[in-house]
Amino acid sequence: MQKVLLAVSLIATMAGAGAPASANDDLTKLQQDPKDWVMSTGDYANQRYSKLSQITSSNVHKLVPAWTFSTGVLRGHEGSPLVIGDIMYVHAPFPNTVFALDLNNDGKILWKYEPKQDPSVIPVMCCDTVNRGLAYGDGKIILHQADTTLVALDAKTGSVVWSVKDGDPGKGATGTSAPMIVKDKVLVGISGGEFGVRGHLTAYNLQDGKQVWRGYSMGPDSDTLMDPEKTTELGKPVGKDSSLKTWEGDQWKIGGGDTWGWLAFDPNLNLIYYGSGNPSTWNPTQRPGDNKWSMTIWARDADTGVAKWVYQMTPHDEWDYDGVNEMILAEMDFGGKKRKTLTHFDRNGFAYTLDRTNGELLVAEKYDPAVNWATKIDMDKSSPTYGKPVRVAKYSTEHNGEDVNTKGVCPAALGTKDEQPGAYSPKTELFYVPTNHVCMDYEPFRVSYTAGQPYVGATLSMYPPPGETNMGNFIAWDGKTGKIVWSNKEQFSVWSGALATAGDVVFYGTLEGGRCEDRQGTLQVQDAVGHHRQRHDL
């Protein structure tokens, strides 16, 4: 599948007469070489699939560490290193040091970039001082620092080529996500939903860091880069100022919808895909309306940023079910017709498959039976609530009201899955998904906005579903039928990403081994087609 996509992409790049010149043709080529890992997501399709087939279920038990490397930081490490030729590029949580390691010399440091950042950014990083990775293109390594500085480093020397400020940490904006390089642009999102930061995706010129376009998650059409007639949701034009109409007063200005998840790109369609996060505050009573376009899957034109289509999964969020999780692009057969698909495992517990050319909703099913806040997604195209979740009143934190503790909502705010990415194998045509299996009590309360101060407005407690003890599952998912094919119970939430391989083994990490408090884990190896597992202690 990936091979097909990339072949198409190459042709498009080479034959594209009217298309703007690409500054990074090598990126497309590098994605095809399974010895490289040129972007955190593995490829533009976000499949996190390696074509390497040397490791199989019969020899994987022989894997042993060759060497290890410490970033010198204990906090959460998210995102994978990049491998480009003989060099591995490793990033770190705050202070976001970048290391270039020589793979021909046991990981000897070739260069190191250590940004000087004001540590006052740490308390405005909502959940941990993480960073989800680097981007590579045109001989540059791109880093989005905690303080929102986007910096381009010379990949050979680590020296700074350019840098630009993407947001204001003084108002709670921070950088945590991996940028993606698409043609001659660097795309990057922003964090700060718990501080009322209005989310945006921004394109910068790869050559000099100049801003090219910025699309906000909410606001007037000129901010959201929406065309009232041409931008669609579920096939219908969104209309003029579709976002503003769903907010009361100026709340949209501090409305969240941040963009801290993974990006995807279809070179053939020239569309960028990503999700927007929760509306601010977490207290739904303070923000009447659907709060568009928070909690939304976006498809934007890579050159102009104009939205081609959107789909809001959780209108008027009541549980912090951010929509930022990765979009995994594939090609699937639906009733004999090949569809270019986008599959997304949302925090709200539903897995969606859409036609990524136009945003048509093909499948929307729970990927954890514990999910209880909605019975289903309305799939009746003739219904006025088509595409929307069918909510259960007793789990509605708005219905129950402020200062009332709504109990037993599943999933918890961290979602059936959070930013830990799944993988897709075009060989097995299955998705491999690390999940959380956790419920919560949620009590919203009134909160006032002060720039740079937390703007949350809810207290939570989380626990495994009643009568169960496992807090996670690792599942194989059929994106065509919307069904779990197999599922591994895990003691803790599966907080690692997954890697699928052409050797038909899937890798993921767990927190078990009694060592979760020390952020040590265990590598799980899963047969991609069956249900056997092996465990390696790390």
Add this chain to the structure above:
Amino acid sequence: MQKVLLAVSLIATMAGAGAPASANDDLTKLQQDPKDWVMSTGDYANQRYSKLSQITSSNVHKLVPAWTFSTGVLRGHEGSPLVIGDIMYVHAPFPNTVFALDLNNDGKILWKYEPKQDPSVIPVMCCDTVNRGLAYGDGKIILHQADTTLVALDAKTGSVVWSVKDGDPGKGATGTSAPMIVKDKVLVGISGGEFGVRGHLTAYNLQDGKQVWRGYSMGPDSDTLMDPEKTTELGKPVGKDSSLKTWEGDQWKIGGGDTWGWLAFDPNLNLIYYGSGNPSTWNPTQRPGDNKWSMTIWARDADTGVAKWVYQMTPHDEWDYDGVNEMILAEMDFGGKKRKTLTHFDRNGFAYTLDRTNGELLVAEKYDPAVNWATKIDMDKSSPTYGKPVRVAKYSTEHNGEDVNTKGVCPAALGTKDEQPGAYSPKTELFYVPTNHVCMDYEPFRVSYTAGQPYVGATLSMYPPPGETNMGNFIAWDGKTGKIVWSNKEQFSVWSGALATAGDVVFYGTLEGGRCEDRQGTLQVQDAVGHHRQRHDL
């Protein structure tokens, strides 16, 4: 050699009619079982020698990590874990968490003890927040916390059996060293030489933590536990108040001589061996006299603490050459006569072998040719300076005076070796010693004492010896002849300990691999008899 010692020890324990009952007979047995590692030093003799012979120079390249465990702390980790039966006990730098890990279950945590300590102790830990390890005896795990609390934990559950305060961190006293259990007592030293803390070795009752005796490094005989007639140095009685006579005024009360190194014990002689550290301050002009008994090898009676003999290596220190390094006990042939020996690689760059029954000096030679502050140790028994170093005036920081930068002194203050312990193989009859190869400029200045404040009085800069680039060597040393048998040049100071084995391979770690700033290292494997090495990246 170890086998002989231990056999003697067992007989002594079992036959000792008049000796006090030992609460920890199992300790002696456990030392004999090569599957266990019951004290940080390996055994009472400090040989750090494993009788296991399965790993040899021909199969060592096949070693791979089985699992790793993180203490969750980044600072310096000193001392080895203990292994007793199926349990590994791991200690950590501040906050000094202790973990009991199940070796039958990939290191799963059985219990964890996390002391609550006032973090104000951190700034009075002179050089890092290290801890050199745990002691085991009578079903208890003993920890010396940073705040000087000595705590006994139930080895099965981790619950506190008793705890006692060994010093006052408010005055700069801290706990960093590994206690040693000898019969029914816990022995422990104290840190704080850079804060004017007067050093002592203290014996506590293993059953309930009650103090049994305390021997200070300086002060009146009632404090030093010296018998003017029976305590000897180089065969002569030390005389009344031998310490007080070598200090001006009350300087001895803030005179240092701390006791933060490794302890050794000879069960047959019933003597405890250890070294005392630098006199305070580092400015020699402020403390005229020999500053006894800083910089001294001590042999104390295990039951009473009374000193049997002493030997001061560096009277009136001018360079911070602490005498705390480990004493390695062995048996050696001198002129056809078997001697019970003690070998000590001092910070001052000389390696000493003494008869440990009476403190007779047998060998004293430089173990790094770079050493230049003294030409030799005077070995002429008829000389008035017998046993003392023959100093070189131009490297005397006292001779050059206060506020004068004495240049090019070798070794630097951290010594030709610091607390990183060497090993001894009774098979090869050689010592394997990690060393520093560093020189310094040293400028003393006047400093006034304030309790709990740094009391150093010198500024230093350190560098490799002129014309050289390697800052360390790993050497094999013949303790009988005082000669280097072979030497490995190392890029950095060798800051790891060494382990000798019956498989004729010696293990040590280095800081190389370009990763020293992250405290990652490389495991070196050295053929114990030859000069071949293998390298494993960790």
